[in-house]
Amino acid sequence: MATDDKPTVLEVKNLWVSYATDDGPLNTVRNVSMKIRRGEIYGLVGESGSGKTTLARALVRYLPRNGSITSGSISLAGTDLLALSPGELRKVWGARVTMVHQDPSKAINPSITVGEQIAEMARVHLGMSRAQARHKALEMLEKVQLPDPESVAGRYAHQLSGGMLQRILIATALTTNPQFLIMDEPTTALDVTTEAVILDLVRDLLREYQTAVLYITHNLGVVARICDRVGVMYAGEIMEEGSIQRVFTHKLHPYTLGLLGCVPRIDIDKRDITLHTIPGHIPRPDALPEGCIFGPRCTFNDNTCHQTRNPLMEVEPEHFTICGRWADVEKSIREDFAQEKAIKALDQKDAPLVLDARNIEKQFKLRRSGLSNLFSWKPEVVRAVDNVSIRVRKGATMGIVGESGCGKTTFARCIAGFEQATSGDIFLEGEALPYSIAKRSKSTLKKIQLVFQNPDASLNPQHPVGQSVGRPLALLGNVLQSEIDQCVRELFEAVNLPADYVNRLPHELSGGEKQRVAIARAFAADPELMILDEPISSLDVSVQASLMNMLAELQKVKGTAYLFISHDLAAVRHLSDWIAVVYLGRLWEIGSAEDVFTPPYHPYTEALLSAIPIPDPNIHQERIRLQGSVPSAVNIPSGCRFHTRCPRKIGPICENEEPPWQNVHRFHSICCHIPLEELTAMQVPVASETEEEQQ
């Protein structure tokens, strides 16, 4: 690798970090060693609770008050960081080490202009005058490709989009040209299209600056796209470490293998695979199992695993693992794919219609927020959903994808009756539904159930979860009072929760378990249509995988129709039979999942697909990027409303005329001015090159 001969910037040896808690010390990071060279991006992956963020904060000695480094050493280009006084440390922070935080809207001070937040860096560390620092700030804003730096510099955080704010944080972090940069989930809070643009920018800038980078993420696709090396962290220790190529092709630890198996992929064209899952939970640092810490969740474990705990071993050059059975793990990879089992869906094209929503529109009257609204008394109209028609058949899943703010959730809320549609028709099993939930009959309410992103939203924190699941049974009158307990237990079994969980309170459950309860509660009413609004987005990949498997299984058994809303295209691809692509309140492409994900695509679909980080470094995706963010639904662009960002815009026709619907075939339509033959000719399948390479 090109970076091998570069000098080491960060060297960590046998680092232990401990938190003082009421129950005694918690060793959250144990015996971690790592090296990051100049110009190298080191990806640190792991699920929540694995200690990634604690490690990052320990590396710069910025731990919470109850945290401390108990042993080990950290050396930054020859400086022993643990020997520095707090005053000396502040001279290192910002000058030699900088950090980009997770949520850019929170990491930028709301009452200081963004330009000043960059300039203060230059004044303190580069000794610049006010004028010089101002100039430097503009230069950095230009470096991160923000249009019109002059005007951006004078604005406040709330006036800028998430993508712009993240660029500003990156600009700030690079102002002093530091030796070492920590990026903590820098794109997690962003849309997939924005994430792709930011990742490109980060990659290019870091190549130019030759900074050593620790890149923390839970997203293996992101690691594959921008990192040189990766360390897989689990319960406070590094399980496997090596170059991207080696780790992704020869996974030498069952945890890495498990994580990769959990992720649904858009490039594997098999709708009938069951995702892998990792059973169990991450152990608490004060309750580690004997022997290998991954042992109890590992499918490879044998007796030796429960007795010995291995250190990181170099099993091939620059590739380390702690797994004693790495050879077996590596061998298993091929067999692994053969074990995929098929879930055959109903032949949906003829299945009865459950939901038939026609020309749904939803407009909100809105006053602009802040004092500026007082200048205009006329309320503005937001066209959140503008003429969307969608059908869902029994036993089938309709996936709705689009960036945040495209109207997908509003559409679902109109169907559910939480929002009253402005116009359109909603038919459920052929029966026209009133817009408002208050006017719908009890039997209709029973037929439509919802699962939200945040399970806490549907569980009463004061009630045992069994009671929350039993409520709809009693209220909607499917079952006799005496049978409720039995039904609740059956539902818990269906969602793979132990029966004794019925008496627990929501706060005693993990996020994934709570979401299972929410799903059990929704199924309690035995609905015909289940609306799933980002049900897995806030969960770890292994939990996501088991929930997706469960949803697929439940659908197979019960024949429920799903309306699945997500910004995660891979998850939508995995779970859906049909996919609708939404942008600015309108449908642009609709068809079966296979068809939507193969050319011809709508240019917007193409851009979304190209943006998804695929967890395989051998795949080279087409680089189609959308600039800027979704325009406001108050001022919708003329003609084709996607023309302001369309990478394949053909001319004035796009600005002036609404595009026509074109049928690729009976079950696949695209709304675009570009003729289908031309689209097919210029587009390539997602990650096609790799599939050919592999064969």
Add this chain to the structure above:
Amino acid sequence: MIAYILRRLGMILLTMLLASVIIFSVTQLLPGDVAHVILGQFATPQAVENLREELGLNRPIIVQYWDWLTSFIRGDWGISMVSRLEVRPMIMERLRNSLMLASVSLLFYVPLGILLGVIAALNEDRLADQAISGISMAFAGLPEFVTGLILIGILAISLDILPANSSIEPQTSFKEAFPFLILPAITVSLTSLGYIARMTRSSTIDVLRADYTRAADMKGLPRWQVLTKHVLRNSLLPTVTVVAMGIGWLIGGLIVTEAVFGYPGVGRLLIYGIQRRDLILIQAISMLIVAVYSFSNLAADILYGILNPRIRLGG
């Protein structure tokens, strides 16, 4: 911004109108009518009737209210029933005194409260925090006549460095009145200090935990710069509102403190009015207090808007 202020002023007018209805009705509900009150228990019915006629009390309530409201707006606040003097100069003189006491108190307890709150926040859950929170809440809990008497006992009687009695003459200049203001101001401050300190403490703790504060630390800015520029600018915003709420209370609510020190402020005049059943005086002072509350809240909201770019510039 101007439109906002105009709209808020409209709201204040509405509030005052509503308050005037309430104040007027409550004073009408008090037992015994004005004529009885003025003439005393043993007046002849004829004398009462004559006076009612003279004062216009025989007219319908609505007419009386309208008459009272319009003359109030014109600046004719009526003649005191007891002293037979014009009410307005009487109140204005007291208002000046109250304003003097209020400003001295504010200048004392607001900076001190903020300082203590910030110190407590920086030492969250440590000794300094517990001491500040504990002591300031204890003072906030003690009634003013207790703190006032303790202060008189120590500073006026034992040490004899300040006057125990603050009953100054009307027209006393601020300079001359100043020594008499100190003890009441400290008494008032000890009560209010706790609220300011607690408010500042909790919002500062929130901001110290915010991501942008961590980001500012990681930028390697000097600690005092992180504190003054990144933390306080955000954490003092809620305190502005608490201070404004205090102003209304300082003008109209210092009844006990003014009584303990014999200080001639608006609060004492109100008590005097109530004791003598001087309805005209009570009405006028009540209206004044409502106005002070309304305008100090408006001032706070405007200041909050100016300090907070999210409101100043809209979203």
